[in-house]
Amino acid sequence: MKIFSKEQIYEGDRLTAERQKISSTDLMERAGTEIFNWIHLRMQGAQVPIHVFCGIGNNGGDGLVLARHLILDGYNVNTYIVNYSDKRSKDFLINYDRIKNVTKKWPELLKSKVDFPEINPEDIIVDAVFGIGINRPVVDWVKALFMHFKASKAFTLSIDIPSGLFPDQAVEDEDAVVYAGYTLSFASPKLTFFLPQTAKYTVQWEVLNIGLDQEYLYKTKTEVELIGKHEVLPNYIPREKFSHKGQFGHALIIGGSYGKIGAVTLSSKATLSAGAGLVTVYIPKCGYTALQSSFPEAMVITDVDEKLITSINFEMEPTVVAFGMGVGVNNKTIDAFEVFLKKHKTPLVIDADGINILAKKKALVKLLPSQSVLTPHPKELERLVGAWKNDFEKLKKAKAFSKKHDIILLIKGAHTITVFNDKLYINTTGNPGLSTAGSGDVLTGIIAGLISQGYNPLTATIFGVYLHGRSADIAVEDFGYQSLIASHVIEYLGKAYLDLFKQPEEIEHQEMDEENEN
Structure with missing residues (x-):
């Protein structure tokens, strides 16, 4: 709309x-x-x-x-x-x-x-x-x-x-x-x-x-569009009968540090659940057993360091890279990220400490590939674009930053806004249950998973934000706001996809059936 x-x-x-x-x-x-x-x-x-x-x-x-x-x-x-x-x-x-x-x-x-x-x-x-x-x-x-x-x-x-x-x-x-x-x-x-x-x-x-x-x-x-089901559905890419995993990309998820392997695990699971064909996770050595045990569908590459990302070396050719979840802001990690940016121009999604690294060393922003996606929460956004007096000034700063660096920027909130150049895309899905640890990591993974399949970065971001919120809207019916956790959003992502094709009367009949069962 x-x-x-x-x-x-x-x-x-x-x-x-x-x-x-x-x-x-x-x-x-x-x-x-x-x-x-x-x-x-x-x-x-x-x-x-x-x-x-x-x-x-x-x-x-x-x-x-x-x-x-x-x-x-x-x-x-x-x-x-x-x-x-x-x-x-x-x-x-x-x-x-x-x-x-x-x-x-x-x-x-x-x-x-x-x-x-x-x-x-x-x-x-x-x-x-x-x-x-x-x-x-x-x-x-x-x-x-x-x-x-x-x-x-x-x-x-x-x-x-x-x-x-x-x-x-x-x-x-x-x-x-x-x-x-x-x-x-x-x-x-x-x-x-x-x-x-x-x-x-x-x-x-x-x-x-x-x-x-x-x-x-x-x-x-x-300049502003409101995003709901009718806006995202035309962008959906269906799968053919003889499709295989090689057609849906190979995502590389880089993140984690000692005590924060959970963040990168959530992102990786969300990437695969969103539809990526293959997922490889790049983490410090300390996370190897935990990640392989909790997420057997992923492949894992470990850094030489036990607790931190200190170098980013891999032989694969990823379709998309997501970086920053739980990675920390150690100087060795910052240096490794800088070397990575100078060598690779793969489509990039950056979250959490990845954004804090950019805020700490602003020269790195110039190295980002065109239409990289940045997914900050409000404090991370402030570190990136500077403080604002009100929401309209925040939008102005976000648009200027996006335009200057040719990047896609999220403003997270009850109505998450995707900013690209002078355009704003306001999401209509989601609920207070998403105010929980790890929900941002899941969103990053969903966006990466969509880019991996062939969606362009802007469409992937708009669609990803919608699916993330819709999954939470469906899950909250079972868990309530307080008990919803990030893992539930991943678990209900399939229902969010299926919901795209439900007609209003189907939803009404389903709700009546559930009431009768209760």
Whole structure:
């Protein structure tokens, strides 16, 4: 799913009106009607008090359309105008006149705190104060209104975006933003819904189709894409009947140090489970018995050193190399990695201490092969690109780093983001159960396994992040968040692959069968 920028949405509105030969007021009517339909489907005429708070711009106009339809359908509606300025948009004024023509209970004008209405926890708040066009700080009394919403504990539904939340920049004052239980967004969700510092302002979101020009939506390229099943499935490479292991590459996994052989073992297992034909693991001597015993499918090469990677020598020709899991940052290891980078230009996935080595000796970044994949957790990312003040600055730094060095960079989180040049790919799978030791090692192995099979590095990263999260989503049904461990993600990877081809009705029937069994 594309995530359109503010400017692209405005252009989509303009083109839609032009191509469909309708006015902007007609488009507003369509948007407000869709919101009404969404609410009416769920409430079916229930007489819960609904408080619709309208700003004086186009977002407020959407709110007025909604309020009018609610009134005409007999709902218990209170409408308010949040009068934060003397200026009004044209479409707001048109819909202000229209609502006055259908009810004697005209919208109440709010000018200060003394005008705030009483809101009970059982009521519903509709937030239509500010839209994506907000470009200035919220005045104090409007900020107090938003805090009044929150204190009421009433369910809050925001139109397009929670008021006070910017679609393309950070929030400076957390109290100057509406905390929505649900947001109905037009055209696409907003980038800000998926970032750690701003996702909290809406618990859930949904995109409403308001009939924007389909050709424009289809042809317009966006800098941000939301990745789900429908986005990754076309990239899946099926296997033919007479295929053999030699067709799916030979991955080399380099890592481990004394006490940290588990990390490289997890990565290696994930690589093979993701579909690599062969896996060889390069480790210090101390890990030989442990790895051969726990993972008999792998081949093992040991370093001359007992406890560290001090030299990287092998005769094989790997399809992909994954480096860094549990390897440490000893100077001998750093030197060995530098020699390796100077000799080999094999596709490369780097994680954990491999990234810490790059941060410690930044000159090595220039030696990375084109489109190498780096999979840091937040602290490792900070060491690599520098500290940031907010999530938007973090994205800016990550994009600049990716573009400068021609590498693929992950920003791990609840919505892991794959960054390549100026493009962002936001993942939709995964859950808090992945907050466990080794889950990053597994992700690195999955990406390496996909590259080994012939997926290009960017596709492998996007697909790998999706499969990693989806495997955890399936596994968590059996283990719960607290008991999910990295090994479970590997064990359920096959189910994540199979899930790609399940139709919604199959999933529904399976869930019903499982409930009946319980």
